[in-house]
Amino acid sequence: MRTICLLAQKGGTGKTTLCLHLAVLASELGRNATVIDIDPQASASAWKRRRQRDIPEVLRYEAKDLSGVLAGSEQPDKELIFLDTAPHSSHEAATAAALADLVLIVSRPAILDLEAIGESVKIVKKQRSRGAVVLNACPPPHRGGETAIVREAREALEVYGLPVSPVSVSQRAAFSHAFIDGRAVTEFDATGKAANEIRSLFDWIETQW
Numbered sequence: 083m084r085t086i087c088l089l090a091q092k093g094g095t096g097k098t099t100l101c102l103h104l105a106v107l108a109s110e111l112g113r114n115a116t117v118i119d120i121d122p123q124a125s126a127s128a129w130k131r132r133r134q135r136d137i138p139e140v141l142r143y144e145a146k147d148l149s150g151v152l153a154g155s156e157q158p159d160k161e162l163i164f165l166d167t168a169p170h171s172s173h174e175a176a177t178a179a180a181l182a183d184l185v186l187i188v189s190r191p192a193i194l195d196l197e198a199i200g201e202s203v204k205i206v207k208k209q210r211s212r213g214a215v216v217l218n219a220c221p222p223p224h225r226g227g228e229t230a231i232v233r234e235a236r237e238a239l240e241v242y243g244l245p246v247s248p249v250s251v252s253q254r255a256a257f258s259h260a261f262i263d264g265r266a267v268t269e270f271d272a273t274g275k276a277a278n279e280i281r282s283l284f285d286w287i288e289t290q291w
């Protein structure tokens with residue numbers, strides 16, 4: 083079993099968006115994927131209520147119960163657990179980060195977001211977790227190449243000393259449209275650019291173990 087924690091102390095960077103899209107893709111690939119929603123806002127759980135399909139399973143827990151829940155999930159059938167965490171929750175985020183095999187810090191590429199990830203990086207380093215940064219809601223690649231904003235964001239992130247995913251996720255309407263009826267982009271527009279980005283991100287995550 084592998085546990086991936088989506089983390090950002092800043093609100094609205096795309097933790098829930100990436101968490102659910104990755105979990106749906108993992109399920110589509112035949113992996114036994116579970117989302118654990120420890121955010122009191124419970125956005126992942128609300129998405130699950132709008133969803134027609136049973137998989138992936140979305141469970142709601144408080145951070146204080148995570149350790150027991152994950153220990154109880156150490157069964158061969160659970161392959162991937164995606165932890166969706168709350169913003170502004172350093173204690174709960176630290177609990178989740180400590181239990182994760184990989185912490186993905188989600189940031190938008192704008193300077194205010196990049197500066198704000200210091201708190202999340204501190205949590206990851208203090209817990210000695212394996213961490214990486216993923217850039218989300220980026221301007222889409224132009225003529226096949228990353229835009230200057232994304233290149234500059236990568237440079238700005240060097241100061242934190244954590245790996246940055248070579249795959250960034252673009253700002254695309256499909257990501258929010260798909261959520262309206264509890265779907266993900268790989269279901270909403272399976273051959274679209276958004277779906278391909280999520281597949282590339284998942285492939286990269288798989289190289290991190």
Ligand SMILES: Nc1ncnc2c1ncn2[C@@H]1O[C@H](COP(=O)(O)OP(=O)(O)OP(=O)(O)O)[C@@H](O)[C@H]1O
Nearest residue numbers: 093094095096097098099169219252253254257258
């Ligand atoms: N790549 C993207 N393209 C388009 N819209 C996006 C993208 N990522 C996130 N969004 C939108 O941005 C908003 C915030 O995203 P999301 O809820 O996933 O962030 P979050 O980090 O989980 O927020 P919170 O900190 O409140 O939990 C949502 O409206 C979502 O649809």
Ligand SMILES: [Mg+2]
Nearest residue numbers: 097098121125
């Ligand atoms: Mg969220």
